[in-house]
Amino acid sequence: MHELGHSLVAKGFGIPVREIILLPIGGMAQMSKKPKTPGQELLIAVVGPLVNVAIAFGLFGVGAVWLGSEGMLNAFSGLADSAPSLQTMWVMLTASNVMLAVFNMLPALPMDGGRVLRSVLSMGLGPSKATAIAAVVARVLAVAMLLFSLFTGQLMLGLIALFVFFGANAEAREEKMSGALEHVTVAQAINPRAVTFAPDTTMADAIQWLVRNPQPAFAVLHDRRLVGVVTRRELVTAAQEKGPYAYVAAAMKREVPTIAATVPLTEARTQMNAAESPYIAVVSGEEFLGLITEQELAQQAAMADVFARFGRPSGDRFARQ
Numbered sequence: 369m370h371e372l373g374h375s376l377v378a379k380g381f382g383i384p385v386r387e388i389i390l391l392p393i394g395g396m397a398q399m400s401k402k403p404k405t406p407g408q409e410l411l412i413a414v415v416g417p418l419v420n421v422a423i424a425f426g427l428f429g430v431g432a433v434w435l436g437s438e439g440m441l442n443a444f445s446g447l448a449d450s451a452p453s454l455q456t457m458w459v460m461l462t463a464s465n466v467m468l469a470v471f472n473m474l475p476a477l478p479m480d481g482g483r484v485l486r487s488v489l490s491m492g493l494g495p496s497k498a499t500a501i502a503a504v505v506a507r508v509l510a511v512a513m514l515l516f517s518l519f520t521g522q523l524m525l526g527l528i529a530l531f532v533f534f535g536a537n538a539e540a541r542e543e544k545m546s547g548a549l550e551h552v553t554v555a556q557a558i559n560p561r562a563v564t565f566a567p568d569t570t571m572a573d574a575i576q577w578l579v580r581n582p583q584p585a586f587a588v589l590h591d592r593r594l595v596g597v598v599t600r601r602e603l604v605t606a607a608q609e610k611g612p613y614a615y616v617a618a619a620m621k622r623e624v625p626t627i628a629a630t631v632p633l634t635e636a637r638t639q640m641n642a643a644e645s646p647y648i649a650v651v652s653g654e655e656f657l658g659l660i661t662e663q664e665l666a667q668q669a670a671m672a673d674v675f676a677r678f679g680r681p682s683g684d685r686f687a688r689q
């Protein structure tokens with residue numbers, strides 16, 4: 369219900385939720401887009417713990433009617449030596465909802481409290497600074513949690529500490545990448561020398577190109593119009609199954625997500641994630657301009673980082689494409 373709370377608010381903001389994953393150390397609602405504003409992130413994050421607060425209040429109400437205030441105190445204090453019963457179930461449900469609400473509000477990214485912290489900081493400092501600060505806070509808390517779990521022997525807490533530590537790293541990396549890709553357009557990232565195939569290119573020919581070219585995916589064009597895309601792995605698998613004289617058309621995927629050339633590269637990344645596609649085709653009307661893959665994203669992010677730190681060299685002949 370906690371994760372459903374996150375999911376419903378996200379959906380209300382038009383953010384698709386792909387799935388909810390429940391693990392022994394906690395749950396995760398997998399969203400295929402980032403919230404548009406800090407305010408949206410704040411609301412999505414805060415509603416999960418609020419669900420637990422609401423459940424705890426409800427259970428307190430039930431307990432008050434059912435057991436009375438003295439009965440509730442007895443149930444809590446007698447938990448350790450009591451046999452399984454409806455009362456012990458009520459105590460544990462109530463206590464775990466209170467604990468879930470409190471624990472999730474620790475300001476440790478990627479936990480809910482960390483997202484709240486990041487979104488509030490972000491309103492004043494912008495997303496990149498806010499994420500960097502929230503990630504530092506999260507790593508400090510994670511180390512403290514890990515030490516505490518080692519001294520007290522609480523394995524679960526130790527696992528959560530590791531999850532927080534690496535989760536905070538991933539959030540920081542993710543924010544750095546999307547910040548870098550904000551100022552590059554899709555058109556600037558296209559490789560104009562990329563190799564393309566025709567539908568009747570044979571596997572034998574395609575494999576020859578594949579070993580001489582590091583492209584992760586190849587567009588298949590017919591009269592300069594995109595008819596499909598084939599990845600390296602799909603080519604190799606198809607060649608092994610169908611032999612060297614089969615056509616590339618038999619290996620390609622015909623459903624290809626597309627994007628306009630003028631939008632920022634972050635948008636290409638968001639749409640690739642949403643479509644769970646390793647590539648997106650850049651088009652201008654009917655005309656195919658090129659493919660964006662993980663490779664283009666990673667390289668553009670690396671270059672943006674270099675230019676941000678050292679400045680863009682003058683006379684850069686690729687600066688205005």
Ligand SMILES: [Zn+2]
Nearest residue numbers: 416417472480
């Ligand atoms: Zn949550």
